[in-house]
Amino acid sequence: MSTDTDMPTAPPGVLIPTTSASTGTARTGPVTGSAAAGPPSPPKPRRLPTPIRPGDFGATDITLLAAAALSSLALVWVVFYQLTLLSGGLGFLVCWYLTFLALTWIGMSQVIERQVATDRVVGVLVVSAALLVVGLVVFIVLWVAFKAVPHIHWGSLFTKDQKSLELADPNILNHVGILHAIIGTLEQVLVAALLGVPVAIATAVFLNEVGGRGVKLVRTVVTAMSGTPSVVAGIFIYSMLILTHVLTYSGFAASLALIVILLPSVTRVVEEVLRVVPGGLREAALALGAPQWRTVWSVVLPTARSGVVTAVLLGVARIVGETAPLLFTAFGSQIINVNEFAHPQGALPLAIWVESREANSIAISLAFQAAFVLMSIVLILFVAARIFGRTKGKKSKSAQRQSEDDFMARIFMPIPMEKVGDEQ
Amino acid sequence: MSDTIDLPRVVSDEAVPQPLVLPEDVSAEDQVFRWGVRLAGYGVLVLLFLIGLFLFLQGLPAFRRIGFRFFTSSGFDTLGRHPVYGVAASLVGTIEVASVAIVVGAPVAIATALFLSEYAPAWSRRSLIALVDLAAAIPSIIYGLWAVFELQDNVVGFSTWLSRHLAFVPFFKVTSPPLNASLFIAGLVVGLMIVPIVASICREVFSLAPAGEREAALALGASRWQMIRSVVLPFGRGGMIGAVMLGLGRALEETIAVAIILGGAFTISPHILQHGGSTISQLIAVNFGSGGQLGLQDLLFCGFVLFVLTLVINLAASAIVNRSRSGAGVDL
Numbered sequence: 001m002s003t004d005t006d007m008p009t010a011p012p013g014v015l016i017p018t019t020s021a022s023t024g025t026a027r028t029g030p031v032t033g034s035a036a037a038g039p040p041s042p043p044k045p046r047r048l049p050t051p052i053r054p055g056d057f058g059a060t061d062i063t064l065l066a067a068a069a070l071s072s073l074a075l076v077w078v079v080f081y082q083l084t085l086l087s088g089g090l091g092f093l094v095c096w097y098l099t100f101l102a103l104t105w106i107g108m109s110q111v112i113e114r115q116v117a118t119d120r121v122v123g124v125l126v127v128s129a130a131l132l133v134v135g136l137v138v139f140i141v142l143w144v145a146f147k148a149v150p151h152i153h154w155g156s157l158f159t160k161d162q163k164s165l166e167l168a169d170p171n172i173l174n175h176v177g178i179l180h181a182i183i184g185t186l187e188q189v190l191v192a193a194l195l196g197v198p199v200a201i202a203t204a205v206f207l208n209e210v211g212g213r214g215v216k217l218v219r220t221v222v223t224a225m226s227g228t229p230s231v232v233a234g235i236f237i238y239s240m241l242i243l244t245h246v247l248t249y250s251g252f253a254a255s256l257a258l259i260v261i262l263l264p265s266v267t268r269v270v271e272e273v274l275r276v277v278p279g280g281l282r283e284a285a286l287a288l289g290a291p292q293w294r295t296v297w298s299v300v301l302p303t304a305r306s307g308v309v310t311a312v313l314l315g316v317a318r319i320v321g322e323t324a325p326l327l328f329t330a331f332g333s334q335i336i337n338v339n340e341f342a343h344p345q346g347a348l349p350l351a352i353w354v355e356s357r358e359a360n361s362i363a364i365s366l367a368f369q370a371a372f373v374l375m376s377i378v379l380i381l382f383v384a385a386r387i388f389g390r391t392k393g394k395k396s397k398s399a400q401r402q403s404e405d406d407f408m409a410r411i412f413m414p415i416p417m418e419k420v421g422d423e424q
Numbered sequence: 425m426s427d428t429i430d431l432p433r434v435v436s437d438e439a440v441p442q443p444l445v446l447p448e449d450v451s452a453e454d455q456v457f458r459w460g461v462r463l464a465g466y467g468v469l470v471l472l473f474l475i476g477l478f479l480f481l482q483g484l485p486a487f488r489r490i491g492f493r494f495f496t497s498s499g500f501d502t503l504g505r506h507p508v509y510g511v512a513a514s515l516v517g518t519i520e521v522a523s524v525a526i527v528v529g530a531p532v533a534i535a536t537a538l539f540l541s542e543y544a545p546a547w548s549r550r551s552l553i554a555l556v557d558l559a560a561a562i563p564s565i566i567y568g569l570w571a572v573f574e575l576q577d578n579v580v581g582f583s584t585w586l587s588r589h590l591a592f593v594p595f596f597k598v599t600s601p602p603l604n605a606s607l608f609i610a611g612l613v614v615g616l617m618i619v620p621i622v623a624s625i626c627r628e629v630f631s632l633a634p635a636g637e638r639e640a641a642l643a644l645g646a647s648r649w650q651m652i653r654s655v656v657l658p659f660g661r662g663g664m665i666g667a668v669m670l671g672l673g674r675a676l677e678e679t680i681a682v683a684i685i686l687g688g689a690f691t692i693s694p695h696i697l698q699h700g701g702s703t704i705s706q707l708i709a710v711n712f713g714s715g716g717q718l719g720l721q722d723l724l725f726c727g728f729v730l731f732v733l734t735l736v737i738n739l740a741a742s743a744i745v746n747r748s749r750s751g752a753g754v755d756l
Contacts, residue, residue: 089578089581090578090579090581090582091581091582091585091586094582115647115650118647118649119647119648119650122648122649122652123543123648123649125535126535126538126539126542126543127539127543128535129531129532129535129536129539130535130536130539130540130556132532133532133536133555133556133559133616133619133620133623134555134556136559136616137555137556137558137559138555140562140566140567140570141562143574144566144570147573199464199468202460202461202463202464202465203461203464203465203467203468205461206461206462206464206465207465210457210458210461210462212458212462214462214465214466214469215465217469218466218468218469220739221468221469222468223738223739223742224472224735224738224739224742225468225471225472226738227670227673227674227735227737227738228472228475228677228731228734228735229676229677229679229705229727229730229731229734230677230679231677231679231705231708231709231727231730232475232479232677232730232731233475235479235708235712235723235724235727236474236475236478236479236727239478239479239482239483239724240474240478243482243720260471260475263468263471264468291453291454291457292450292454292457292458293453293454293456293457296457314561317561318561320563321562321563321564321565321566322563323563323565323679323680324679324709327712328712349563349565349680352565352569353565353680353684356568356569356572357684364573367569371566371569374563374565374566375562375563375566378561378562378563379558381561382558382561386554
């Protein structure tokens with residue numbers, strides 16, 4: 001026993017057998033009897049003094065995990081395919097996983113200890129959940145590419161619209177493309193960004209720099225609006241502008257609907273970025289006699305530039321893929337319509353939506369090609385946002401770290417976060 | 425302005441003069457700037473008001489025609505002599521899809537957040553967070569495509585298995601055979617879509633758990649899970665609840681991924697595994713333009729119902745998240 005205590009860090013492979021062996025002897029051997037006979041005798045240590053460290057993940061753990069995986073596979077295979085005569089990969093995987101967890105826990109608690117077993121099983125759960133999410137993301141991105149790329153006719157995809165779309169013609173992919181949708185999406189998103197981003201930044205400046213009456217209310221409303229269903233944004237523009245004949249179905253109406261989605265999300269993130277601009281910079285500018293607009297324009301916004309750019313890029317990446325608002329505003333079209341302000345206009349998400357609902361392999365193939373292009377645009381925007389977010393600006397170190405770590409996905413969620421860290 | 429000239433007060437020292445109180449006169453250019461910025465802020469306010477107002481007013485005729493039966497009847501037959509419409513089946517379907525999404529998505533999201541904040545090695549954390557964030561950036565139509573052309577075939581087998589062996593659970597019972605295009609499959613995809621949203625908030629809340637208490641727990645001999653259970657999870661409980669509610673708001677509003685999957689049927693049933701079902705946003709997206717004037721009003725009022733529903737849930741959720749973030753209820 002004492003020799004074990006002297007070992008500072010016993011590898012888990014050594015530690016584990018001694019644990020079970022010691023408890024085993026304590027339970028069965030004559031030691032128990034003598035301890036019961038003489039109460040004042042020094043109490044036997046129930047456990048080894050060597051701590052079982054949560055981080056100790058050694059050969060025993062790996063062996064146990066592998067054994068549990070294997071035996072659960074065999075068990076579930078027998079039950080699933082031999083006894084209940086079923087098929088379906090997903091059900092099999094779910095059952096296998098659950099059995100695996102149970103067997104791991106039983107095995108670990110027998111060989112090591114119950115608390116360690118729980119710790120390990122939770123570890124397995126947590127790691128597999130993260131693997132599942134990350135794996136699915138990578139899989140979906142690659143899946144779209146694999147489905148689309150083999151059928152792409154690069155010569156026509158980016159140069160032609162679908163005016164001459166004859167689904168019966170097997171060689172039709174040479175003559176059609178998605179140029180109309182690309183033009184539509186670019187115009188709609190660009191106009192939405194040009195109109196929406198300044199308002200979003202101004203609102204953020206109002207919330208964080210100017211303040212005054214109504215800040216709390218506006219902040220709550222912005223929060224509430226970032227949860228507005230995208231379909232509601234679409235039918236709102238429809239009911240307000242198209243139903244009342246102010247506008248017709250057009251790309252501009254789509255841009256307005258996209259602004260409803262863009263505005264609150266960009267506002268919240270920009271506000272967060274402005275919040276981590278050190279107050280000393282503002283005070284220095286004001287102390288030098290600069291008016292407030294000058295302070296905001298020349299000091300606060302440039303300091304927060306990389307964060308603002310990231311917020312805008314992510315906001316644009318979000319609205320590029322919005323489909324539901326476009327159904328009621330841009331309406332969709334199969335021919336090129338460069339005019340943003342009149343006549344229905346196509347868009348990439350709309351093209352995917354319409355063509356994926358056709359029971360025709362060529363239409364579905366076109367849908368995948370459009371999805372591939374859309375996915376590429378989103379990826380490019382996303383990577384650009386990461387790169388801008390990483391640019392070492394003039395922000396303080398903690399501000400840099402906070403804003404980088406925390407707001408990346410914020411824009412995609414219905415309600416971006418309130419205050420991230422402490423103010424300077 | 426005021427916080428920039430509030431100097432720290434040094435009391436009981438006569439040599440220090442009283443802080444100079446500057447008069448609050450704002451120059452004309454700053455007045456213009458402030459009002460411009462304020463206008464933008466109030467514009468957002470007006471916008472939210474307009475959304476509610478227009479959907480309500482334009483949809484009101486459909487509601488007034490049948491009154492509160494709007495919430496108990498369902499269908500989309502607005503062209504005939506005896507129109508049948510309402511939000512009941514779609515509302516139930518919306519709640520069913522959102523429930524499946526939460527049941528599937530929330531545990532995965534919380535586990536992912538735990539992994540990112542507690543388990544992931546430091547060198548991989550940044551890129552893993554980026555990948556999870558990317559899940560939020562993937563357009564919902566692409567999730568929909570993936571669900572229809574890839575996920576669905578795999579899930580149908582699982583659904584069959586569930587319906588055969590767990591049919592005693594009312595949700596898993598199947599009365600009419602085809603098991604594709606079901607509320608269950610739609611819920612699975614939406615569950616995947618809400619994972620990055622819930623995970624990102626949870627991760628942030630978890631990472632705010634005080635380091636001192638973590639170390640205290642570990643120093644007392646707690647395993648990592650025991651430390652998480654006794655420090656991280658209690659600390660982040662409010663944030664977790666709020667995050668799941670935000671995910672719920674997102675799940676209620678998801679349109680295209682659901683619309684591309686669902687078969688669309690106006691029956692109120694708990695049998696989520698079988699073909700059919702509809703949600704409010706799916707009803708609006710699919711039937712837009714096909715029901716004449718009354719149909720349009722019906723859809724607009726359905727949109728209003730959805731708008732109010734998500735508004736209430738999101739406001740409650742953000743209130744919870746904010747309160748937990750400010751550290752309320754934590755003894756430090």
